[in-house]
Amino acid sequence: MARLLEYQGKDIFSRFKIPTPKGKVVRRLEEAKAAADDIGYPLVVKAQVYAGKRAKSGGIRIVNDDNELLSAVPVMLSSTVRGLPTDTLLVEEKVDVKREIYVGVTADPSSRTPVVIVCGEGGVDIEEMAQQRPDALLKFYVDILRGMHVYDALNLLRSVPGISSQERLAVARVICSLYALYRHHDCKLAEINPLALATDRVVALDSRVDIDDDAVSRQAGLNIEMAEEAGNRSATVLERVAGSIDHNDHRGTVHFVQIDPDLSYIREHNMTPIGFDCVGAGASLAMMDELVPLGFYPVDFCDTSGNPVGSKLYRITRIIFSQPGIEGYVFLSCISSQQLDNTARGIIKALKEIYVESGGQPNIPSVLAFRGAWDEDAIKLLADHGIMGGRWVRVLGRDATERSTAETFAALHREWKAAGGRC
Amino acid sequence: MRENRTLGKKLLEFKVRSGGTIAIDIQRCIECETKACVKVCTIQGGPLVLDVEQQVPSLRWSLAEIERGGCVECLGCELDCELYGKRAVQVNLPLAGFDEYLRSVAELLVYQVD
Numbered sequence: 027m028a029r030l031l032e033y034q035g036k037d038i039f040s041r042f043k044i045p046t047p048k049g050k051v052v053r054r055l056e057e058a059k060a061a062a063d064d065i066g067y068p069l070v071v072k073a074q075v076y077a078g079k080r081a082k083s084g085g086i087r088i089v090n091d092d093n094e095l096l097s098a099v100p101v102m103l104s105s106t107v108r109g110l111p112t113d114t115l116l117v118e119e120k121v122d123v124k125r126e127i128y129v130g131v132t133a134d135p136s137s138r139t140p141v142v143i144v145c146g147e148g149g150v151d152i153e154e155m156a157q158q159r160p161d162a163l164l165k166f167y168v169d170i171l172r173g174m175h176v177y178d179a180l181n182l183l184r185s186v187p188g189i190s191s192q193e194r195l196a197v198a199r200v201i202c203s204l205y206a207l208y209r210h211h212d213c214k215l216a217e218i219n220p221l222a223l224a225t226d227r228v229v230a231l232d233s234r235v236d237i238d239d240d241a242v243s244r245q246a247g248l249n250i251e252m253a254e255e256a257g258n259r260s261a262t263v264l265e266r267v268a269g270s271i272d273h274n275d276h277r278g279t280v281h282f283v284q285i286d287p288d289l290s291y292i293r294e295h296n297m298t299p300i301g302f303d304c305v306g307a308g309a310s311l312a313m314m315d316e317l318v319p320l321g322f323y324p325v326d327f328c329d330t331s332g333n334p335v336g337s338k339l340y341r342i343t344r345i346i347f348s349q350p351g352i353e354g355y356v357f358l359s360c361i362s363s364q365q366l367d368n369t370a371r372g373i374i375k376a377l378k379e380i381y382v383e384s385g386g387q388p389n390i391p392s393v394l395a396f397r398g399a400w401d402e403d404a405i406k407l408l409a410d411h412g413i414m415g416g417r418w419v420r421v422l423g424r425d426a427t428e429r430s431t432a433e434t435f436a437a438l439h440r441e442w443k444a445a446g447g448r449c
Numbered sequence: 450m451r452e453n454r455t456l457g458k459k460l461l462e463f464k465v466r467s468g469g470t471i472a473i474d475i476q477r478c479i480e481c482e483t484k485a486c487v488k489v490c491t492i493q494g495g496p497l498v499l500d501v502e503q504q505v506p507s508l509r510w511s512l513a514e515i516e517r518g519g520c521v522e523c524l525g526c527e528l529d530c531e532l533y534g535k536r537a538v539q540v541n542l543p544l545a546g547f548d549e550y551l552r553s554v555a556e557l558l559v560y561q562v563d
Contacts, residue, residue: 263553267546275467277518337467337522337542344544350554371524375540410532 028237028250031074033116035233038211038248042203044218045229049118058099059092061117067091071098073107074114076260083108088120110260121229126220127186128152129201130234131208134167140208142166142174142201146186149219174205189223196228197221211248212241262287264345271341278334278364280342281307283327289351297323298353298439301346305330305369305398306360309428313358316432322439324356325349333364339372347380347388353447354391354439358431361398361424370396370404374411387416390447391438395422395431418442461506464516469542471526477537478505485533489525499526 030038036046050061051074062069073085080086085107089095102112128149134141144164145152155162166182168174179198183189189197200221208216217234242250251266261269268282286292292299300317302324304310310329317324326346330339347355357373359366373394378386396404401424408414414421420434439447461473473486487506490499498520500509510519522540530538 263546263550267544267550270545271467273468275518277466277521335467335522336524337465337469337540340524340542341544344547348547348551348554368521368523371528374528375524407528411528 028239028242028248029076030233030235030237030248030250031076031114032072032233033074033114034248035235036116036230038207038235039203039218039230039233042207042210044200044203044207045227046233047118047121047229047231049116052099052115052117053103053113055096055099055103058095058115058117062089062092062095065117065119068120069095070118070120071095071102072116072118073102073112074116075107075110075112077108077110080107085112121222121224121231123220123222123224123231125189125223126150126231127189127197127223128217128219129197129204129221130215130217130219131168131205131213132215132217137167140168140170140205142168142179142182142205144182144186144201146188152219168205170209174202176202193223193228197223200228200230207235211235211245212238214238264349268342268345271338275335275338278330278332278338280334280338281327281329281331282342282345284325284349285327286323286325289325292323292325295323297321299323299325299349299351300354300356300435301349301352302326302355303328303330303342303346303357304359305364305366306362307331309358309360312428313356313431316428317356317435320432320436322354322356322432322435325352330369331362331364334369334372336368336372336375339369340375341372343373343376344380347376352390354393354435354442355388356393356431356435358395358426358428359398359401363399365400366396366398367400367403367407370407374407374413377413378411384416386411386413388418391418391435391442392416393420393422393431393435393438395426397424397426461508463508463512463520465520465522466516466518467522467542469522469540471520472539472541473506473526474535474537474539475505477535481530481535481537483533485529486526486538489523489529492521497521 033051039046048065052058052061068088068090071087071089073080087098089098102115126148128145130143131140145162147162164182164185166178176198179201183194183198204216213235215234215236218230220231222229222231237245262284265284271280289299298321300322304313307329310327314324328346330342381388405421405423408421413419420438422431459476461475462470464470484501487499487501490497496509498509498515499506524540527538527540530536
């Protein structure tokens, strides 16, 4: 999914008439000072990163005057929040909060409908609350043909004690607007955590808007540059490059995420980094489960599915092999209808361009397991083009399992190391 | 509709859906006996994009139809021509931002980039 930053979500909130605090996006101290002059103290300065629990990590600070602002902003712009560098801040008016309420709209897989969720106790640690006290969360399953109406929201809010009728009506309108936003922007999640009941109004203090990555092409106005989910961080350069593969061509898909872009986790755990591509996400996970216990850690997750054209395999193979430090490559297909001869052609063309002098034979251990439609043709192509005969290449067929593929790779890697393999 | 865009040209070049081009050096094709690129350009047993006309490859569809997805970008034309033909086909598939990325990590790469 494509996750928007808080200020981007609040921009959409404003368009749907969901009240938000007065605020400005800043990237330099001078801009922050100008925003403070415009809004007035006290202010809340919030780091714009893809991370939850920012307040607990120093990513949200309250400033009461110029001195506090001048000391807080440079520190926040030069630090990280939960490991994420901060280059953008949101400077907002501080709202006097009487009470906080959680409001969210998401997709419910079991009912296959959108579900509106409200929690009258606020949204601190909402995930834990959902597990430990599910009764505290009020839900309304929405029939998308009927829609969400104010009286539906009012009925839901009747179970929230301690709010006035005026507040109840204001919150109900926010819920309906949030549902409209959720539908209009093809969201997977639209969330206000918290929705503050202030002295004279209700106001969304935070926003979370996640767009369905399959719908990004319909949401051109949001200027989402990267649809792929990369956890609680922004996309890497290589992920952005990979993300462009599907832009103009929907014949099959390529999903690529760098699991450990700087290899820090792999080094810390004394493991061996490898490039990785599978046909099918399930096969990817099963293959990882076999590789990791043997000491090999895929630096990327990659799933090429839906019978992608050969050119997609070519492009993603170039990308996978361009990751610095990899000591091997594993490709494995699940048993599917994917036309593996096209898959093989993409890989062959990429290898021939990367390893020009050896005619496409990699200089790192590489195991390719072709299982499924046209698998014998795929293997023949690798043989015909001379790649299969490479010293550091093993090509497996439909009798290979995830475990035998991992063991074949481990043996080849040992041999490669013993021969003085690079890295 | 079928269009012969080959005759009188030295290069047969057309765009593909994903953003890229396929270029065929027609001068080399004149001496090619296999026409391997045409043989591999099939789908469900029938011809797809390439055909043979007057001893050289030609297009079965308009350039717009091919760019819209008529070519399935299997890359077989380039690879089979390399093995069985005259190395006359070049499939160019750019990746936005990739060259810059490669330059930025050139010192760190395991493999050599030409």
